Amino acid sequence: MHELGIVFYIIKDVKQVAEEHHVEHVSTVVMDIGEVSTVVPHLLTDCWRWAADKEDMLRGCEMKVNIIRAVTWCDNCKKEYETVKFGKTCPHCNSGNTWLLRGNEVEINSIII
Amino acid sequence: MDEVKVIEIKKSVFADNDKAAEKLRKELKQKGVYLLNVMSSPGSGKTTTLIQTINRIKDRVRVAVMEADIDSDVDAVKIKEATGIPSIQLHTGGMCHLDAEMTRQGLDNVGMEAVDLVILENVGNLVCPAEFDTGSCRNVMILSVPEGDDKALKYPLMFSVCDVVLVNKTDVLPYFDFDMEKCSKNIHARNSQAKIIPISAKTGEGVGAFADWLLREVMRWKGR
Numbered sequence: 001m002h003e004l005g006i007v008f009y010i011i012k013d014v015k016q017v018a019e020e021h022h023v024e025h026v027s028t029v030v031m032d033i034g035e036v037s038t039v040v041p042h043l044l045t046d047c048w049r050w051a052a053d054k055e056d057m058l059r060g061c062e063m064k065v066n067i068i069r070a071v072t073w074c075d076n077c078k079k080e081y082e083t084v085k086f087g088k089t090c091p092h093c094n095s096g097n098t099w100l101l102r103g104n105e106v107e108i109n110s111i112i113i
Numbered sequence: 114m115d116e117v118k119v120i121e122i123k124k125s126v127f128a129d130n131d132k133a134a135e136k137l138r139k140e141l142k143q144k145g146v147y148l149l150n151v152m153s154s155p156g157s158g159k160t161t162t163l164i165q166t167i168n169r170i171k172d173r174v175r176v177a178v179m180e181a182d183i184d185s186d187v188d189a190v191k192i193k194e195a196t197g198i199p200s201i202q203l204h205t206g207g208m209c210h211l212d213a214e215m216t217r218q219g220l221d222n223v224g225m226e227a228v229d230l231v232i233l234e235n236v237g238n239l240v241c242p243a244e245f246d247t248g249s250c251r252n253v254m255i256l257s258v259p260e261g262d263d264k265a266l267k268y269p270l271m272f273s274v275c276d277v278v279l280v281n282k283t284d285v286l287p288y289f290d291f292d293m294e295k296c297s298k299n300i301h302a303r304n305s306q307a308k309i310i311p312i313s314a315k316t317g318e319g320v321g322a323f324a325d326w327l328l329r330e331v332m333r334w335k336g337r
């Protein structure tokens with residue numbers, strides 16, 4: 001399952017950072033998840049609950065998810081637009097010469113002790 | 114009460130894997146081993162295409178196959194029986210993709226001294242394998258005619274990371290509303306560099322063109 005796989009990578013990274021800072025328990029993990037990242041936030045937090053509670057350092061640790069709005073850049077008319085609403089085709093000029101600026105992040109933002 | 118402390122991380126979940134993949138690619142280059150990562154939806158024809166391709170090139174290069182099946186060795190056995198080349202099953206531990214570390218372990222089992230080309234049949238899935246760099250030299254994606262000509266619109270990331278798209282099962286084109294031109298247009302909208310080769314792994318049509326491309330790639334990688 002996709003989100004569970006992702007959770008295992010998050011656990012590895014968080015544990016590593018916590019150990020480097022000599023932290024014994026982490027209370028919150030803050031994630032930045034892009035709208036078009038293929039990660040479904042509520043599945044991610046469900047998987048997190050299940051897996052984090054198996055780790056002493058992360059037992060009860062909450063996961064907070066910041067959703068990053070997806071924005072696409074049009075190379076033709078040099079304008080930005082909302083990716084989820086309009087997809088690959090620029091609503092200003094109908095060009096398909098467009099690139100995702102942000103919105104595919106799967107990032108650990110920070111941890112709260 | 115204890116003070117609340119925030120530690121900034123700001124790190125992509127894929128960062129460690131990307132690093133491991135880069136390292137593996139360097140090692141492959143040094144050892145002259147070419148790793149090809151093959152991805153597709155379940156049943157698009159990965160195993161059938163590999164058999165056809167391998168039988169065309171196995172006299173020219175030393176080939177091995179790694180099969181990333183979630184929980185069976187059916188494909189690994191099939192490859193071995195149909196081509197006679199070494200083929201192993203990689204254990205993904207129930208995961209929906211392979212990462213660079215799992216790939217590296219597989220390569221250690223294959224033995225990098227014994228091969229020129231290793232073909233990796235990734236887990237059948239169009240989402241996760243695209244996110245995890247395996248360390249491969251090139252990515253090939255197989256799209257089969259029954260899946261439709263609009264797949265590139267629905268799975269943009271997969272199409273943006275692949276170097277070659279094999280459009281497979283062209284023998285059934287008469288039975289489907291599949292527009293090859295539209296398909297190419299959709300793929301190139303995601304990835305203008307993608308090389309598209311229509312094939313039928315059943316009849317063998319087009320497989321020769323792919324096999325030639327692969328042989329050239331391996332020779333170039335080895336500096337010959």
Ligand SMILES: Nc1nc2c(ncn2[C@@H]2O[C@H](COP(=O)(O)OP(=O)(O)OP(=O)(O)O)[C@@H](O)[C@H]2O)c(=O)[nH]1
Pocket residue numbers: 153154155156157158159160161162188237281282283284285312313314315316
């Ligand atoms: N008509 C036709 N059938 C094909 C072709 N290539 C593969 N098939 C059939 O499609 C089915 C799936 O083929 P496989 O090669 O097992 O596909 P796969 O992608 O390896 O499947 P998984 O490993 O299960 O994801 C089999 O029944 C094949 O015989 C083709 O070119 N034409």
Ligand SMILES: [Mg+2]
Pocket residue numbers: 159160161188234
């Ligand atoms: Mg297969």
Ligand SMILES: [Zn+2]
Pocket residue numbers: 001002003005209210240241242
């Ligand atoms: Zn996945």
Ligand SMILES: [Zn+2]
Pocket residue numbers: 074075076077078079090091092093094095
């Ligand atoms: Zn525009």
